[in-house]
Amino acid sequence: MDEADADIIADLRGAGLVGAGDIALEPLTGGVSCDVWKVETADGPIVVKRPLPQLRVAAEWLAPVERGVSEVRWLRRARGVDARIAPEVLAELATGHAFAMRFLPGCPVWKDELMAGRVDGDFAAAVGRGIAAVHAATAHSDADRDAFPNDEMFRALRVDPFLLYVADHDIELAPVLRALADDLSSRKIALVHGDVSPKNILVSADGPVFLDAECAVYGDPAFDLAFCTTHLLLKAVWSGDARLNDAAALLVDAYRSGIDWEEPDGLLLRVGKLTAALLLARVEGKSPAPYLTDPEHQRIVREQARALIVAAQPIEALVANWKRTSA
Ligand SMILES: Nc1ncnc2c1ncn2[C@@H]1O[C@H](COP(=O)(O)OP(=O)(O)OP(=O)(O)O)[C@@H](O)[C@H]1O
Numbered sequence: 001m002d003e004a005d006a007d008i009i010a011d012l013r014g015a016g017l018v019g020a021g022d023i024a025l026e027p028l029t030g031g032v033s034c035d036v037w038k039v040e041t042a043d044g045p046i047v048v049k050r051p052l053p054q055l056r057v058a059a060e061w062l063a064p065v066e067r068g069v070s071e072v073r074w075l076r077r078a079r080g081v082d083a084r085i086a087p088e089v090l091a092e093l094a095t096g097h098a099f100a101m102r103f104l105p106g107c108p109v110w111k112d113e114l115m116a117g118r119v120d121g122d123f124a125a126a127v128g129r130g131i132a133a134v135h136a137a138t139a140h141s142d143a144d145r146d147a148f149p150n151d152e153m154f155r156a157l158r159v160d161p162f163l164l165y166v167a168d169h170d171i172e173l174a175p176v177l178r179a180l181a182d183d184l185s186s187r188k189i190a191l192v193h194g195d196v197s198p199k200n201i202l203v204s205a206d207g208p209v210f211l212d213a214e215c216a217v218y219g220d221p222a223f224d225l226a227f228c229t230t231h232l233l234l235k236a237v238w239s240g241d242a243r244l245n246d247a248a249a250l251l252v253d254a255y256r257s258g259i260d261w262e263e264p265d266g267l268l269l270r271v272g273k274l275t276a277a278l279l280l281a282r283v284e285g286k287s288p289a290p291y292l293t294d295p296e297h298q299r300i301v302r303e304q305a306r307a308l309i310v311a312a313q314p315i316e317a318l319v320a321n322w323k324r325t326s327a
């Protein structure tokens with residue numbers, strides 16, 4: 001056990017979450033940006049998460065550890081909207097913005113379900129409803145805006161690596177991508193989770209549970225729907241499974257039903273533009289989709305994404321026209 005681990009255990013004792021006996025920190029999967037452990041306690045298992053000062057990816061991608069604070073705030077706020085959609089935060093710990101939350105037993109990660117061919121359209125719709133519920137509850141709220149002043153972090157972790165990095169390497173698309181980045185950064189509409197990827201969603205009996213809100217920001221809700229839709233469309237190319245296109249359509253449709261804070265058509269056009277850019281970023285950017293290694297899959301995504309960035313379609317049309325193969 002290193003010194004930091006000992007600090008975490010001392011913090012857990014201090015918070016009254018564990019007693020004086022032996023405590024094991026069992027690492028959980030993941031961990032690109034954080035240490036994540038499962039810890040058994042007398043009151044059941046908990047998860048302890050501690051942000052790393054530097055992400056474990058190839059690019060030198062620094063992020064302030066304060067993002068642990070944003071995550072805790074998002075989890076608490078989302079539970080206030082609907083207690084089923086986020087794990088309960090049990091304590092904020094003194095060491096490095098670590099925190100403890102309740103462990104949800106028997107809940108697979110949605111990504112693993114999708115990759116195993118278990119594609120549930122109803123669940124995709126529930127994801128859309130969950131994201132929209134948080135957006136609707138926080139839209140045009142000064143209190144929420146003040147609680148998530150994380151523009152700098154969102155720029156460092158989302159706008160720069162996903163939009164501007166690609167712009168810097170693509171002369172033709174650079175003006176459109178830069179305009180998109182400016183537009184995204186300028187909108188302060190609702191509380192954005194910032195990392196709504198299937199790998200950050202647990203499949204519980206009560207529907208989706210959203211994790212990993214380190215990039216939370218008060219910004220453009222279009223980003224969350226675009227981020228999640230992008231993952232489903234990439235997986236459709238990877239697997240060739242039409243049910244993933246259907247899941248993306250159900251996700252978007254359910255989200256649309258929850259929009260009550262602005263005119264849906266304008267929002268869904270922004271989602272379409274962002275999705276096109278994020279699709280390209282997942283084959284050309286700093287954070288490529290790890291499973292999209294087949295050059296043919298990359299080509300299918302790249303060609304469609306580049307055309308879609310220029311065409312600027314609403315997300316419903318983008319999803320309806322998305323091709324899994326080049327045939
Ligand atoms: N409350 C929880 N209950 C059950 N499992 C959890 C919980 N929190 C996290 N996990 C598990 O730990 C994994 C990593 O958690 P999380 O996504 O928050 O951390 P991360 O370090 O940001 O991971 P990554 O960089 O891989 O996205 C999740 O995919 C999930 O399997």
Ligand SMILES: [Mg+2]
Nearest residue numbers: 030199200212
């Ligand atoms: Mg994660």
